[in-house]
Amino acid sequence: MNRFQRWIYGKWSVPTTAGALIAISLLLEHVLSESLNPTVGPQWWIDAAEHSTTSPVFTLANALMLAAAVVAGYGIVVAALRALTVKHLAIDLLVSIAAIGAIIIGNFWEAAAVTFLFAIGHALEAATINKTRSALAELVAVAPDTAVVMRNGEQQQVPASEVRMGEIVLVKNGAKVPVDGQVVAGTGAIDEASITGESIPVEKSKSDQVFAGTVSRGGFLQVLATGIGADTTLARIIHRVEDAQDAKAKTQAFIDRFSTWYTPAVMVLALVAGLISGDVVLALTLLVIGCPGALVISIPVAIVSGIGRAARNGILIKGGEFLETSAKISAVAVDKTGTLTEGRPQLTDVVVLAPDLDRVEVLRWAAAAEAGSEHPLARPILDTARAEGVAPKGIPGTVTPVPGKGIVTDVEGRQVLIGNMPLLEQYGVIDDVDAAAAARELAAAGRTPMIVAVDSAVIGVVAVADQIRRDAPEMVRRLHDAGVEKVVMLTGDTRLVAEAVGKATDIDEIHAGLLPEDKLDAVSELQRQGHTVAMVGDGVNDAPALATADIGVAMGAAGSAVAVETADIALMGDNLLKLPESIGLAKRTVAVMQQNIAIALFTVVVLLAGVFFGGVTMSIGMLVHEGSVLIVIINAMRLLRNTQGSTANPQRKQIRAATDAETIAV
Incomplete structure (x- = not known):
């Protein structure tokens, strides 16, 4: 396709052609007016007509103005008829009726001006909408x-x-x-x-x-x-961004329903006004003035811009509804391991409590028990055992997970338990070597202790530690700055370990020792308190809580097809500061949506008042109407600017000034 063909099928060919025809018509009318010296004014070609309605120049000028109306209005009428076939009263119908009516009464200028301005508006909307979708194009x-x-x-x-x-x-x-x-x-x-x-x-x-x-x-x-x-x-x-940008927010769904009733209401108003006043031009002008174009486009353009900006920053938001809900988040629940901490725990302690065993033997039994476990804390035990030459060999024995307590497994024909005190109590293991005290001491130091028992006898305690993320305290602060009232930690770890993390990160509320169903209950309780809750978790143990929360957030979702497809918000990287950034962006998007609605409604009210009190013509009304459409689009495009700055380098000074407690091993 050559350049001319691309122009013919491009969005600017219709308004350009119509504009050229209007310009030639006005030029001919100007020549005629100069020869007749009529009163100068915006309707001077009509004055000229009063002097010479039979002038060939005037006839040609009218023909060109009519041609401009047909060129610019053809696509509008076709779009209106297509909408009618699916029983939808579109904005194009109002413009079509107004333009055809103006032609019937001989007001070719108004018909050409209205359709020309509407065509320009469509072209500009297409150009700016493409700009708002630039994130997807990138x-x-x-x-x-x-x-x-x-x-x-x-x-x-x-x-x-x-x-x-x-x-x-x-x-x-x-x-x-x-x-x-x-x-x-x-x-x-x-x-x-x-x-x-x-x-x-x-x-x-x-x-x-x-x-x-x-x-x-x-x-x-x-x-x-x-x-x-x-x-x-x-x-x-x-794929996710495509779907999300097309998904409707609750406000947009309401506007769509409103427009379904609003458009026929405008037609009835125009008909009644025309019958009462006997002024056909007034009725046609009301049809043009009442076009709710800016109102209809105010929400989707903001959603497209907001979701596009988020995608550029590595934040995937599932759709307009979730974007709107995210702006209302007042409580954030976070898991500890892998969210507030690095998620790479290391074995720090092996406490021997059995008099006939040594450190290597306790480590060997612990590693053998964890060999068939998928728990994150199993890896550091196995890595250390491998490094010290006591890694388990062969196929692991049967492993029975006990949620929130630990695991039970068969090793060499013997039953091995590794977990917390409630696990020992459940299986009737007596703590006659004061393992509970050793576990409490390790937990107070910010470590996660696990008691090891073989054949109902406690042999020792192993402990692992995870490092708090350096940006975790900053995330909590920014969440509060973004309007979040409460940041809550939900963890299955012990109270002492959880409190150590909570103190280092300034978490508002701590819930420790939780089972998966307990996390669900904690989220439900926050909702009963009136909070809109976002839950940040790994999507496995936290699945019930993620499903219950108003917004489920997956961190580090890059490479995880399940997280990208199922999470309401997927943070592609492991940067904690993306969480407050996503909430802040959602709030700005909703603010833009509200501003756009206000602009659209204000424009319609002012124009309607201008029609009834005089001064607003059909062409002026369309000009202002298209101007309001562009204003709401440009307002939404502000969201494409990255006002957050780079989160890859968080506030270094604040992080460097963090206390040693913020970087303790937990």
Whole structure:
């Protein structure tokens, strides 16, 4: 398609052609008026007509003005008829009736002006709406086109869509990563801004995960393809943003229902006014003035802008309804492990309580018990056992999880328990070596203790510690600044450990020793207190609470298809400050929605008053109407600006000034 064809089918061809016809018509009328020297004014061509209605120049000018109305109005009438076929009274219908009526009574200028301005408005709306969807366009643009793969021992460049699962993909300096995958060799720095919103490149080495659409800023990586095409994180993000930008908020649904009744009401008002006054022009003007265009577009344009801004910053919001609800969040419930803490616990203590055993034996039994467990605290025990040469061998025995208490397993024909005191009590194990005191001492030091018992005899206590995230206190402060009244910790850990974390992070309320159903009850209690609750968790043990909360938030969702698809808000990176940022953005979006509604309603009221009290013509009304549409769009586009600044470098001075208690191991 050449440039002329692109222009013909482009959004500006109709208003440009109509505008040219109107300009030529006005020029001819000006020539006629100069020859007749009529009264100068906005309707001077009518004055000229009174002097020479038979002038060929006047006839040609009228024909051109009529042609302009037809060119600009054809698409409007077609759109109105299509809407009628599905029993929808659209704004186009009001403009169509007004323009056709103006033509019937010989007012070609008003017909041309109204349709021309409406066509310009449509073109400008399309251009600005495309701008508000720029975040989605940017996501699509970062999708890689080609990939370098190893086939038959040689490097081959192929389209990214043709990479096969399990192939080795080479990522060189400056290249886009074409697939989701795992690094199998090499080191490099990857810019993950397109996925997580973080501007600082992340160092990658063997076993690290990389994502399609990210960019190498140095080094050389060999990547095993684990996600290709539509199965990549980037593809899922694009799909989610597309759906989210089209999803309606509750306010938008209300406006849509309002418009369904409003449009016929305007038609009835225009008909009644025309019959009572006998003024057809008044009735037609009311049809134009009453167009609720700015009102209809006020909400969706804000939603598109808000969700687009969030996507740029690595925040996926499921849709307009969740964006609107997020603005009302007054309480945030957070899990401890992996949210307030790093989620990488390490074994810190092995306390021997059995007189006939040593540290290595206690560690061996603990590791053997945890070998079949999926609990996050099992990993540091197994890693330490492996490092000390006492890692369990063979297939783990039967493991029975006891939620909120620990696990029970069979090791070498013997029953091994590892967990807290309630677990021992449930299985009738007597604490005759004061393991409870040892556990309390470890917990008071900010560690998570686990008592180990073999065949109903306590042999020792192991403890693990996790590091508090450096930005956790700052997250709590920013949540309060964003209007959140209460930040609550919900954890299955002991009270002493939870209080240590709570003190370091300034958490408002602590609930410790919780089972999954207890977390659900805690969220429900917050809702009964009148709070709109957001729950931040890992989506496994916290699933009931996440489902119950008004907004479920998944952190570090990059690479997790389930989190991207199911969470109400998915924070693609592990940056805690994205949470208050998402709430702040939601509040700004809702504020813009309210401003837009006020602008739209104010414009309609003022124009209607202007019609009844005189001074507002059909063309002036359409001009002001289209102006109001552009104002609400431009107002919404303010959301595309990144007013939060980069969260990749949080307030360093405040974090450096944090007390040593904020970085204790818990």
